[in-house]
Amino acid sequence: MQERVITKEAKAYQKSAWAIRVIFLLAGLMIAGGGIWYVAVTGIIGRKKWDFVEYGMPPAILAAVGGVILIAAIIAYFKMPCFSYKAAPLMRDLKRTKGKYLMILPGLIFVFVFSYMPMYGIILAFKTYKVKSGIMFSAWCGMENFTRFFSRDIAWSVIGNTLFIGVTQLLITFPIPIILALLLNELHNKKFKKTVQSVIYLPHFVSWIIMYSLMFSLFSITGGAVNKLLISMGLNPINLMSNPDSFYGMLYGTSIWKEAGWGTIIYIAAITGVDAELYEAARMDGANRLQQCFYITLPCIAFSITTMLILNVGSVMGANFDQIMNLRTDATATTVAQVIDTYVYDMGVSKGQYDLSTAIGLFQQAVNCILVFGSNFVVKKMSGEGFF
Amino acid sequence: MAGKHKKNYKISAEKPIGGTAIKQSLGSRIFDIFNICLFIFLALIILFPFWNIIAISLTGNAEYMASSFILFPKKPTLEAYKYIFSTALFIRAFGVTFLITITGTALSVLVTSMLAYGLKKNTLHGYKFFMIYLLITMFFSGGLIPTYYNITKTLHLSNNILALILPGAVNVFNFVIMRSFFMQLPDSLEEAARIDGANEYTILFRIIYPLSIPMLATIAMFVAVGLWNSWFAAQLYMRDENWYPLQLIIRNYIVRNAKPADMQLMEGLRDAAGNKLYLNETGIKMACAVVSTIPMLLIYPFIQKYFESGVTIGAVKG
Numbered sequence: 001m002q003e004r005v006i007t008k009e010a011k012a013y014q015k016s017a018w019a020i021r022v023i024f025l026l027a028g029l030m031i032a033g034g035g036i037w038y039v040a041v042t043g044i045i046g047r048k049k050w051d052f053v054e055y056g057m058p059p060a061i062l063a064a065v066g067g068v069i070l071i072a073a074i075i076a077y078f079k080m081p082c083f084s085y086k087a088a089p090l091m092r093d094l095k096r097t098k099g100k101y102l103m104i105l106p107g108l109i110f111v112f113v114f115s116y117m118p119m120y121g122i123i124l125a126f127k128t129y130k131v132k133s134g135i136m137f138s139a140w141c142g143m144e145n146f147t148r149f150f151s152r153d154i155a156w157s158v159i160g161n162t163l164f165i166g167v168t169q170l171l172i173t174f175p176i177p178i179i180l181a182l183l184l185n186e187l188h189n190k191k192f193k194k195t196v197q198s199v200i201y202l203p204h205f206v207s208w209i210i211m212y213s214l215m216f217s218l219f220s221i222t223g224g225a226v227n228k229l230l231i232s233m234g235l236n237p238i239n240l241m242s243n244p245d246s247f248y249g250m251l252y253g254t255s256i257w258k259e260a261g262w263g264t265i266i267y268i269a270a271i272t273g274v275d276a277e278l279y280e281a282a283r284m285d286g287a288n289r290l291q292q293c294f295y296i297t298l299p300c301i302a303f304s305i306t307t308m309l310i311l312n313v314g315s316v317m318g319a320n321f322d323q324i325m326n327l328r329t330d331a332t333a334t335t336v337a338q339v340i341d342t343y344v345y346d347m348g349v350s351k352g353q354y355d356l357s358t359a360i361g362l363f364q365q366a367v368n369c370i371l372v373f374g375s376n377f378v379v380k381k382m383s384g385e386g387f388f
Numbered sequence: 389m390a391g392k393h394k395k396n397y398k399i400s401a402e403k404p405i406g407g408t409a410i411k412q413s414l415g416s417r418i419f420d421i422f423n424i425c426l427f428i429f430l431a432l433i434i435l436f437p438f439w440n441i442i443a444i445s446l447t448g449n450a451e452y453m454a455s456s457f458i459l460f461p462k463k464p465t466l467e468a469y470k471y472i473f474s475t476a477l478f479i480r481a482f483g484v485t486f487l488i489t490i491t492g493t494a495l496s497v498l499v500t501s502m503l504a505y506g507l508k509k510n511t512l513h514g515y516k517f518f519m520i521y522l523l524i525t526m527f528f529s530g531g532l533i534p535t536y537y538n539i540t541k542t543l544h545l546s547n548n549i550l551a552l553i554l555p556g557a558v559n560v561f562n563f564v565i566m567r568s569f570f571m572q573l574p575d576s577l578e579e580a581a582r583i584d585g586a587n588e589y590t591i592l593f594r595i596i597y598p599l600s601i602p603m604l605a606t607i608a609m610f611v612a613v614g615l616w617n618s619w620f621a622a623q624l625y626m627r628d629e630n631w632y633p634l635q636l637i638i639r640n641y642i643v644r645n646a647k648p649a650d651m652q653l654m655e656g657l658r659d660a661a662g663n664k665l666y667l668n669e670t671g672i673k674m675a676c677a678v679v680s681t682i683p684m685l686l687i688y689p690f691i692q693k694y695f696e697s698g699v700t701i702g703a704v705k706g
Contacts (some may be wrong), residue, residue, distance in 0.1 A: 023436060054596075061668065083401070090513065093513055094513060097512055099587055099588035099589070100505075100506040100512055100588055101506070101512075102588075102591070103502045103503075103505065103506040103588055104502065104503050104506035104507060104588070105557050106499050106502065106503075107499045107500065107502060107503030107506075107557075107563075108503070108518065108521070110499060110554070110558045111521070111525060111558050111560075113543070113554075114535075114538075114554065114555040114558075115525040115530070115558075116525075116528060116555070117530075117538050117542065117543075118529065118530025118531070118534040118535040118537070118538040119528065119529070119530045119534065120530075120534070121530050121531075121533065121534025121535075121537050121538060122534055124528060124533065124534065124537075133391075134541070135537065183423055183426065183427070184427075184568050186420070186423055187421070187424070187427065188420070188424060189424075192424070192427075194447065195431075196427045196430075196431055198689075198692060199430075199431040199434055199435060200431070200434060201692070202428065202434060202685075202688070203434055205613055205617075205684045205685075206617075206681060206684070207616075207617030207619070207635055207680075208617075209617075209619060209638050209639045209642070209643060210677050210680065210681055211636070211679040212642060212643050213441060213638070213673065214438070214440070214441060214640050214677075215437075215645075216441060216580065216642060216673075217440050217444055217670070217674055218437060220670075223452075223670050223680050224445075225440050225457055225458070228455075228456040228457050229456060229457045229473070231456065232456035232457065255672065257433070257434065261430075261434070265695075271494045288413070288415075288416070289416055289419070299699045315688060321620075322620070324459040325620075326639065326643050341532075344531070344532050344533070346534060348532060348533040348536070349532070349533075351538065354537065357532065357533050358531060358533045358534060361531030361532055362531060364531075365528065365531060366530070369527055369528070372527065378655065
């Protein structure tokens with residue numbers, strides 16, 4: 001008896017299923033089409049904001065109707081008898097996990113408002129921004145903003161600086177935490193080791209602004225402690241802070257001072273996880289400490305090292321905005337210290353060229369994405385397991 | 389003897405040469421001494437700049453001008469600290485920073501942990517959609533100008549302290565760490581509570597939270613340090629100097645060398661006898677830096693035991 005009823009309902013569902021699929025599709029097309037129409041019509045020749053009623057209304061109405069149809073279709077899916085057979089388990093699950101949906105709702109809203117809403121502004125990269133028109137009503141200009149950037153002489157020096165700083169900083173600073181962790185591992189006195197760890201983690205918690213203050217108190221040309229010492233010894237003071245030649249050195253030095261100690265945490269954790277029996281066996285075979293380090297510890301933490309390397313490769317194209325913003329001076333700001341991030345800031349926020357800097361930022365993000373997915377692809381090929 | 393042997397075996401992972409039976413070679417001992425000296429040297433390199441700014445902040449103007457290198461001020465004075473705490477601007481900035489840090493951290497930990505707990509199991513309908521929805525934001529973002537436009541023009545939050553607190557409420561990276569931690573907790577706890585009639589909030593706050601204290605403390609610390617040290621959002625969105633956080637005041641004062649309006653009064657300071665007072669301006673700058681660093685250093689010992697275990701949670705599970 002029951003079986004027959006279900007099959008009957010199932011047949012009814014199959015018949016209506018196509019209808020509801022078409023309705024869903026129609027609603028989706030109306031919303032998307034309305035959106036595209038709206039975006040296109042509002043930006044083609046560059047209207048003013050108050051032109052909304054005349055040009056923006058029809059597509060907005062189209063999208064709104066699509067939305068109403070979509071909501072109606074969803075209600076129909078749950079309420080209409082022909083679907084209730086299929087929808088019942090889903091409905092039951094939704095009712096049961098209502099609490100969880102309410103729980104994740106605030107987070108989803110925050111992400112939407114502060115991460116997704118700005119993404120709509122990316123279309124500014126393809127428009128000529130006018131304050132009176134806003135993002136929506138500014139005229140489309142194709143790739144003009146990109147060509148405008150790349151035709152500038154400074155473009156290539158900015159990109160070059162960014163890549164140079166990213167790559168050299170990675171090469172110079174990356175091995176240091178590994179070496180430090182291996183050396184820390186060789187310290188026998190537990191109390192001494194703990195104290196050293198506490199001290200070397202400390203600079204990580206200091207902001208780059210305080211970092212500048214520390215550098216200033218040491219290397220300021222007139223009042224820095226090191227320069228005062230040099231002068232009192234009859235030597236010439238060194239100009240570290242505002243000398244373009246020493247800027248990169250200062251970047252590497254401050255990065256190492258601030259982050260090298262903190263970087264050891266992950267490797268120390270990995271070393272702690274190495275099986276003690278491996279060392280026992282190696283010692284039985286007469287391996288000395290150096291050999292144990294090279295043939296046991298290093299291979300065992302190799303996975304952590306590659307992981308960290310890939311995470312760092314992804315950020316080659318602009319990871320140290322905070323550092324450069326605070327360490328650059330008038331002498332270096334427009335030459336060696338001008339990287340993509342700072343250029344976007346200077347052009348966009350200081351000079352108000354929203355469209356150009358959005359385009360530059362978009363270019364940077366595209367390169368970043370290629371780097372992240374590319375390095376992940378390489379790892380997948382090499383070890384058979386990527387991060388995503 | 390047996391006990392001793394056992395002990396050695398247990399800690400040999402951290403102490404590869406540990407066995408007392410094996411005699412250390414000469415090279416090994418020289419290396420040990422070298423290693424200890426190296427780390428003492430590194431510790432000094434790290435601590436010296438901190439000591440240097442403390443020393444400068446404690447030095448009077450006359451001594452600072454005269455002496456070449458101040459390791460210990462001969463006549464330590466607190467006038468720089470007295471001065472900065474006499475300016476309303478600085479005290480206000482301190483309060484603003486505390487407000488941003490505390491509310492921002494509480495909000496972020498609450499919202500992110502709710503998200504992580506809600507998406508703990510992949511049996512939730514729409515789970516895949518929600519995960520992709522969140523993870524996309526790790527790789528793509530609007531970028532500087534669209535974000536700036538969104539906050540100032542669309543949401544009208546410019547010159548509003550909410551612009552410094554709300555955008556960081558959900559950090560997807562922290563979400564991933566929290567979620568992988570929650571996934572390690574046994575499901576039976578949750579189910580038992582649910583049978584006893586507990587709702588999701590009770591489970592999260594009464595059962596999951598107490599079991600996740602090291603992880604929550606670590607995340608809270610990261611968020612708090614980030615908020616305490618942040619200045620860029622304030623520079624973008626705040627117009628009113630009264631609502632500047634500490635770091636931005638210090639940045640304008642030290643990095644950009646623009647004396648805050650409130651501190652211009654320094655020129656007119658007079659002592660009790662009516663003579664013009666000359667303060668050590670570098671000392672005042674360094675006092676600002678010291679004062680802004682101290683709260684971080686005060687909580688540091690309390691959270692250190694957590695972050696050493698907590699940092700690796702996300703890394704292991706990834």
